[in-house]
Amino acid sequence: MTDEEQPTDGEAVTARIERLHREEFGRIVAALARRFGDLGLAEEVTQDSFAEAVRRWPADGVPPHPPGWLATTARNRALDRVRRESTRDARHQEAHVLHGLPGDGARGSYGGSYGGTDDSALTSIPDERLRLLFTCCHPALAPATRVALTLRLLGGLTVPEIAAAFLVEERAMAQRITRAKQKIAAARIPYRVPSDAELPDRLGGVLATLYLVFNEGYLPRRGDEAVRTDLCAEAIRLTRVLRGLMPDEPEVMGLLALMLLTEARRSARVVDGRLVPLAEQDRSRWDADLVAEGHALVRECLRRHRAGLGHPGHHQLLAAVNAVHTDAPTAAETDWSQLRALYDQLYAVTPTPVVALNRALVVAELEGAGAGLGLVEGLAGTLDGYQPFHVARADLLRRLGRSDESREAYARAVAMTDNDAERDFLRARSEEA
Amino acid sequence: MTQYLLSVHGSVDAGEFGPYESHEQMMKAFEDTGRFNESLQERGHWVFAGGLMPAHTATVVDGTRDDVVVTDGPYLESKEHVGGFWVVEAKDLDEALALAAEGSRACRGAVEVRPFQSE
Numbered sequence: 001m002t003d004e005e006q007p008t009d010g011e012a013v014t015a016r017i018e019r020l021h022r023e024e025f026g027r028i029v030a031a032l033a034r035r036f037g038d039l040g041l042a043e044e045v046t047q048d049s050f051a052e053a054v055r056r057w058p059a060d061g062v063p064p065h066p067p068g069w070l071a072t073t074a075r076n077r078a079l080d081r082v083r084r085e086s087t088r089d090a091r092h093q094e095a096h097v098l099h100g101l102p103g104d105g106a107r108g109s110y111g112g113s114y115g116g117t118d119d120s121a122l123t124s125i126p127d128e129r130l131r132l133l134f135t136c137c138h139p140a141l142a143p144a145t146r147v148a149l150t151l152r153l154l155g156g157l158t159v160p161e162i163a164a165a166f167l168v169e170e171r172a173m174a175q176r177i178t179r180a181k182q183k184i185a186a187a188r189i190p191y192r193v194p195s196d197a198e199l200p201d202r203l204g205g206v207l208a209t210l211y212l213v214f215n216e217g218y219l220p221r222r223g224d225e226a227v228r229t230d231l232c233a234e235a236i237r238l239t240r241v242l243r244g245l246m247p248d249e250p251e252v253m254g255l256l257a258l259m260l261l262t263e264a265r266r267s268a269r270v271v272d273g274r275l276v277p278l279a280e281q282d283r284s285r286w287d288a289d290l291v292a293e294g295h296a297l298v299r300e301c302l303r304r305h306r307a308g309l310g311h312p313g314h315h316q317l318l319a320a321v322n323a324v325h326t327d328a329p330t331a332a333e334t335d336w337s338q339l340r341a342l343y344d345q346l347y348a349v350t351p352t353p354v355v356a357l358n359r360a361l362v363v364a365e366l367e368g369a370g371a372g373l374g375l376v377e378g379l380a381g382t383l384d385g386y387q388p389f390h391v392a393r394a395d396l397l398r399r400l401g402r403s404d405e406s407r408e409a410y411a412r413a414v415a416m417t418d419n420d421a422e423r424d425f426l427r428a429r430s431e432e433a
Numbered sequence: 434m435t436q437y438l439l440s441v442h443g444s445v446d447a448g449e450f451g452p453y454e455s456h457e458q459m460m461k462a463f464e465d466t467g468r469f470n471e472s473l474q475e476r477g478h479w480v481f482a483g484g485l486m487p488a489h490t491a492t493v494v495d496g497t498r499d500d501v502v503v504t505d506g507p508y509l510e511s512k513e514h515v516g517g518f519w520v521v522e523a524k525d526l527d528e529a530l531a532l533a534a535e536g537s538r539a540c541r542g543a544v545e546v547r548p549f550q551s552e
Contacts, residue, residue, distance in 0.1 A: 009521075138526075140526055140530065186548050186550075186551075187437075187526045187529075187546075187547075187548040188435045188524075188525040188526050189525070189526045189527075189549065190525040190526065190527050
């Protein structure tokens with residue numbers, strides 16, 4: 001649909017506003033936060049602006065340039081609010097302080113200030129979403145808070161939607177978000193993209209937040225749904241935005257590839273509410289477009305490393321692992337020695353027991369379940385509280401014909417999950433042991 | 434500029450040398466903290482700072498009711514108490530956190546960073 005077309009049908013207008021909400025909400029909040037130095041204000045007036053569109057567009061028609069209309073309406077409301085407030089001067093001054101720091105540590109290309117009050121500036125809003133993302137994912141905020149703030153301010157999800165996605169009470173989620181905004185304002189968490197020196201660390205926090213959103217959608221810890229697609233879709237959408245804003249960061253590419261290659265398998269992974277393990281999935285059900293896009297990104301990462309541009313990071317290596325899996329036409333044709341090499345590299349970058357566990361499962365494919373089990377048992381001390389450890393151990397014991405021990409391990413794994421689909425799957429497996 | 438309270442938390446009443454393992458360590462921490470204080474002043478972050486006597490020397494006074502109640506000891510029963518603090522000026526939380534990291538290394542204790550009300 002082009003901007004000139006005026007949908008008269010109410011449903012079409014609603015759908016249009018919903019799409020604009022996904023695409024423009026974060027951009028408008030970010031621009032206004034930069035201009036007024038007040039996240040709470042930016043969020044509220046952006047929300048108001050969309051509410052106004054819902055009220056007026058069905059009758060008045062969609063304006064010629066909808067994103068500009070939404071941004072202008074939000075900005076005018078913010079100006080009204082600032083003028084009305086009795087603490088006007090204080091607020092102006094505060095806005096000025098935040099606004100007046102374009103140079104400090106910000107990377108030049110993102111440091112452009114949002115000056116001017118004319119509408120031409122509004123129709124080409126500079127993209128301030130990167131600043132907003134780094135603010136929402138600041139290390140002084142707890143990981144769960146970063147996730148909630150990112151979904152609210154950049155994703156435009158409502159508080160009830162976020163509360164429902166994380167199975168948290170609405171009031172508790174509202175409080176978490178309000179308190180976070182309070183902390184950002186009171187403690188002066190800066191609204192800027194970190195300097196090059198801080199960037200690797202801080203970018204890690206942003207990527208971890210986006211991956212948490214994705215994983216909560218892909219592997220919900222609780223509930224009767226095996227997958228919560230809305231969260232996966234939102235995580236991918238935000239990672240695409242980040243990729244657009246930081247096109248040269250290979251770890252961003254890696255994370256996007258990792259998500260795409262995981263998402264590609266979704267409809268084969270859950271069939272009629274049942275979980276199907278990777279080895280047994282019907283590979284023709286994988287989304288070929290997502291696989292192709294993911295593979296292209298992994299190849300782009302590889303090209304950079306061959307050209308001597310640094311070593312692959314955590315997300316790129318995980319993406320490469322998924323590329324190997326999705327490259328095999330059948331499970332039997334999986335290139336396990338390639339996977340072992342990747343896990344060796346991954347362990348060098350991230351020497352955690354979880355990586356060691358996954359590497360052990362690859363060894364089990366190459367050298368037999370016994371060899372794998374030996375490595376897995378060595379992790380019992382550190383991973384006893386980690387549910388996938390018990391799943392892996394149970395599976396290897398089952399393959400070795402050690403039925404009693406296997407069933408015991410499955411029982412522990414079942415007791416440690418609240419996801420119904422996974423529980424059913426593990427119970428069925430246990431009966432086969 | 435915002436003012437932040439940087440408070441040092443530790444088991445101040447732990448042993449002969451407070452939270453430190455030996456006399457030498459204690460002296461080294463004092464020396465490093467002194468140097469950190471000087472550098473705060475040189476860089477214009479310094480507002481105020483001080484070390485506190487052990488928590489068992491504290492007294493709680495509650496004047497919220499008709500009779501003023503005086504109690505021996507710190508307000509919270511805890512193994513860890515505030516042992517000292519800085520009040521610093523910084524342009525934002527990132528700068529305050531960086532100062533706190535320097536202070537923590539110098540005094541060998543975890544530091545809590547908390548903004549003051551601005552008005």
